[in-house]
Amino acid sequence: MLFTQSIGFALEERIGREGVSQSVLDGALKRADEALGWLRDRYRDKSLRLLQIPAERGDLAEIGNAARKLALDAADIVFLGTGGSSLGGQTLAQLADYLVPGLGPLRPAPRIHFMDNLDGATFGAFLGRLNLPAVRFVAVSKSGGTAETLMQLAAVLDALEAAGMRPHMSRSIMGLTEPARSGKSNNLRECLAPLGCTILDHDVGIGGRFSVLTNVGLLPAAVLGLDIGGIREGAAFTLAPILEGKGARDVPAALGAALSIALAETRGKTNSVLLAYADRLERFTKWYVQLWGESLGKDGKGTTPIAALGPVDQHSQLQLYIGGPRDKLVTVVTAGAAGQGPRISAKAAAAVGEDFAGKAMGDLVAAEGRATAETLARNGCPVRTIHVDRLDERSFGALLMHFMLETIISARLLGVDAFDQPAVEEGKVLAKKYLAAR
Numbered sequence: 001m002l003f004t005q006s007i008g009f010a011l012e013e014r015i016g017r018e019g020v021s022q023s024v025l026d027g028a029l030k031r032a033d034e035a036l037g038w039l040r041d042r043y044r045d046k047s048l049r050l051l052q053i054p055a056e057r058g059d060l061a062e063i064g065n066a067a068r069k070l071a072l073d074a075a076d077i078v079f080l081g082t083g084g085s086s087l088g089g090q091t092l093a094q095l096a097d098y099l100v101p102g103l104g105p106l107r108p109a110p111r112i113h114f115m116d117n118l119d120g121a122t123f124g125a126f127l128g129r130l131n132l133p134a135v136r137f138v139a140v141s142k143s144g145g146t147a148e149t150l151m152q153l154a155a156v157l158d159a160l161e162a163a164g165m166r167p168h169m170s171r172s173i174m175g176l177t178e179p180a181r182s183g184k185s186n187n188l189r190e191c192l193a194p195l196g197c198t199i200l201d202h203d204v205g206i207g208g209r210f211s212v213l214t215n216v217g218l219l220p221a222a223v224l225g226l227d228i229g230g231i232r233e234g235a236a237f238t239l240a241p242i243l244e245g246k247g248a249r250d251v252p253a254a255l256g257a258a259l260s261i262a263l264a265e266t267r268g269k270t271n272s273v274l275l276a277y278a279d280r281l282e283r284f285t286k287w288y289v290q291l292w293g294e295s296l297g298k299d300g301k302g303t304t305p306i307a308a309l310g311p312v313d314q315h316s317q318l319q320l321y322i323g324g325p326r327d328k329l330v331t332v333v334t335a336g337a338a339g340q341g342p343r344i345s346a347k348a349a350a351a352v353g354e355d356f357a358g359k360a361m362g363d364l365v366a367a368e369g370r371a372t373a374e375t376l377a378r379n380g381c382p383v384r385t386i387h388v389d390r391l392d393e394r395s396f397g398a399l400l401m402h403f404m405l406e407t408i409i410s411a412r413l414l415g416v417d418a419f420d421q422p423a424v425e426e427g428k429v430l431a432k433k434y435l436a437a438r
Helices: 022-045 058-073 085-096 120-129 148-162 166-170 187-195 215-223 230-244 252-267 277-295 318-323 346-350 361-376 391-416 424-434
Strands: 003-008 078-082 111-115 135-140 173-177 198-201 271-277 305-309 328-334 383-386
Touching: 003 252, 022 173, 022 230, 022 252, 022 391, 058 135, 058 173, 058 198, 058 215, 058 230, 078 148, 085 111, 085 135, 085 215, 085 277, 085 391, 111 120, 111 215, 111 424, 120 148, 120 173, 120 198, 135 148, 148 166, 148 187, 148 424, 166 173, 173 187, 173 215, 187 198, 198 215, 198 305, 215 230, 230 252, 230 391, 252 391, 271 277, 271 361, 277 305, 318 361, 328 361
Parallel strands: 078 111, 078 135, 135 173, 173 198, 271 305, 271 328, 328 383
Antiparallel strands: 003 383
């Protein structure tokens, strides 16, 4: 098993009235069975591209070649994109120490950067400090019309022009966007194609927040030397029980969805906390927040996703979870920490006055993860636990696919479309209107 899931600490029979009753859970599982049937139908008619991706291998060579091209003689590789065009890549990159405290800045070249938020002061200072001849930029936008990404790209074009690098733009910039389609504009493609830049095709059937298993997520992973085939293998492992026709009770993603929606509907658990006990899962929790929130928050429905990292957020959020409103389902993710890290000598343990002798740092992390889950449950807070023995490409792929499937199944249970974002689109239209008026 690449990971194990337990919902015991979320059941009424274990934690009391704040937990879900067996009869309510059974009803939600029955509805989840219908959602699984819908997924199997979508797999057979190939109308939901996400379900085909885990088995595909034909595109991996192209992704690997693009990664090698980017890395050749590069000191820095900068990914331009926001939301789903960036978070999936960041999530996988963290497996190779991207943004891992202490280790991230010490990674060998090429350094990798995701400029996913738009801040003029930050971006201007960033461009000013780069050695532009040794930098490669990748602009990512499915539609090719994302205003934030295009603004960043325009600033890059100006900076390269000012540095006398116009003849080398084809080497400096790569694009990732939908293929050209008659009658549909794509500003990103129309900008980069005349410059001779390499442009990779974004899968037209997969939206940004579900794109982590495509070249959107796998290109940064390949740049960092990760096994991108292994990521897809892990995703296929998670999908397999659905394709084999198993019922919701035996499909972890369906069980998680049924639990979450049942607790929201009958116990008022309208906040969903993902508390991960590993530095390399910090971006994963952020990726989850967008996936869950943007997919389910429609028609007055959905639950609010909250990202948390252990053990540090025990000191900033756990008091609220236990002593505050009982409106949360907490998912505690642990990652084989026991035995990892420095092992403390008896002399050092005596010096700090704690019973650490012979213990590894990871032993304390593992103990805290277990203790947090049990403490929450003892105080009547529903908890789901997910444990990964080893964080690697296959287990990462399995976790990513699990939460994408759980999100889609939850959307079916709520009766909303997991794949649109009408409220976000309204804001984009208004922002462009106000920019034009300045």
